[in-house]
Amino acid sequence: MPELPEVETIRAQLAPRLVGRRVTGIEIRDPLLVEPADPARVVSALQGRRIEAVERRGKYLLCALDSGATLALHLRMTGRLHWRAGEPAPGEERFLRALVRLDDGATVSFGDQRRFGRMRVVPAGTDPAEYWAGRLGIEPLGDAFTARRLAELMAGRAAAIKTVLLDQSLIAGLGNMYADEALFAARVHPARPAGSLSDAEYRALHRAIRKRLRVAIAAGGASIDSYRDGLGQPGRMQELLLVHRRAGEPCPRCGTIILKRTLGQRATYWCPRCQPDPAGGPAHAGTPEGTRRDHEGVSR
DNA sequence: ATTTTCCCCTGCCGGC
DNA sequence: TGCCGGCAGGGGAAAA
Numbered sequence: 001m002p003e004l005p006e007v008e009t010i011r012a013q014l015a016p017r018l019v020g021r022r023v024t025g026i027e028i029r030d031p032l033l034v035e036p037a038d039p040a041r042v043v044s045a046l047q048g049r050r051i052e053a054v055e056r057r058g059k060y061l062l063c064a065l066d067s068g069a070t071l072a073l074h075l076r077m078t079g080r081l082h083w084r085a086g087e088p089a090p091g092e093e094r095f096l097r098a099l100v101r102l103d104d105g106a107t108v109s110f111g112d113q114r115r116f117g118r119m120r121v122v123p124a125g126t127d128p129a130e131y132w133a134g135r136l137g138i139e140p141l142g143d144a145f146t147a148r149r150l151a152e153l154m155a156g157r158a159a160a161i162k163t164v165l166l167d168q169s170l171i172a173g174l175g176n177m178y179a180d181e182a183l184f185a186a187r188v189h190p191a192r193p194a195g196s197l198s199d200a201e202y203r204a205l206h207r208a209i210r211k212r213l214r215v216a217i218a219a220g221g222a223s224i225d226s227y228r229d230g231l232g233q234p235g236r237m238q239e240l241l242l243v244h245r246r247a248g249e250p251c252p253r254c255g256t257i258i259l260k261r262t263l264g265q266r267a268t269y270w271c272p273r274c275q276p277d278p279a280g281g282p283a284h285a286g287t288p289e290g291t292r293r294d295h296e297g298v299s300r
Numbered sequence: 301a302t303t304t305t306c307c308c309c310t311g312c313c314g315g316c
Numbered sequence: 317t318g319c320c321g322g323c324a325g326g327g328g329a330a331a332a
Contacts, residue, residue, distance in 0.1 A: 003326090078325095166325095176325060265305075
């Protein structure tokens with residue numbers, strides 16, 4: 001699923017191809033895609049406009065227009081953006097929701113199998129991310145995100161650290177996959193109360209978050225399910241994942257079998273030896289209950 | 301104020 | 317072969 005590294009990969013590919021181009025046409029094929037539900041408004045806001053910048057905030061992609069307005073997109077679960085030098089071949093895009101045409105003959109398609117993705121036009125003079133999301137947290141790769149800041153954000157929270165890492169109003173851009181990866185790299189059990197880590201653990205987690213995100217960006221994102229980059233190509237990060245979607249496989253660090261459980265409505269993967277649960281009972285292999293159905297370790 | 305639960309969507313996959 | 321339940325998870329709203 002597109003998280004920060006996947007959106008950043010797409011942004012980096014689209015920016016040089018879109019900036020300076022003018023929109024010559026836009027087709028909204030799925031009214032559900034636009035918010036508020038008024039496709040005509042999106043069309044009129046885009047038609048004839050020149051794209052001045054393509055940026056990212058959290059998991060949002062932001063296209064600044066010469067009108068001062070911004071086209072904001074969120075891919076959610078299965079959204080894809082695909083730039084092509086020309087028109088997509090008939091039938092090439094199976095779940096096409098929208099198509100944008102540019103003045104150099106290129107097109108950008110928005111495909112989305114599950115129709116959770118959204119786009120909206122943010123009026124001039126408004127912070128696009130704030131306008132849409134209400135409040136977005138700190139950029140985990142920005143300079144302002146320090147270990148101390150992370151500790152402050154987590155302070156006093158009793159909810160599981162994994163769940164809190166997914167809260168976009170605190171840190172913007174982490175999703176289920178990279179939360180698992182960062183916690184493993186930092187050797188922190190995902191169910192630990194968010195405010196209960198030691199200073200050393202917050203430092204390790206801070207480092208791990210940035211490291212895993214950077215590795216993922218360098219690898220062009222993770223094509224676990226339907227993710228493709230801005231040119232339709234799969235990423236390589238799925239091969240570099242440490243624990244996520246690897247239940248039943250050996251831990252890359254110690255060889256212990258990786259476990260899976262549901263935490264906060266989300267599948268969660270961890271190594272019971274590298275990430276011991278201080279509060280929770282037997283973190284050893286052979287835990288009597290709750291692990292019986294955790295044997296689907298088929299990925300790749 | 302924080303935390304938890306439910307819901308939105310649809311393709312895919314394993315089981316029967 | 318085909319139907320069916322379960323699963324995937326970002327995010328927002330509602331409930332606790």
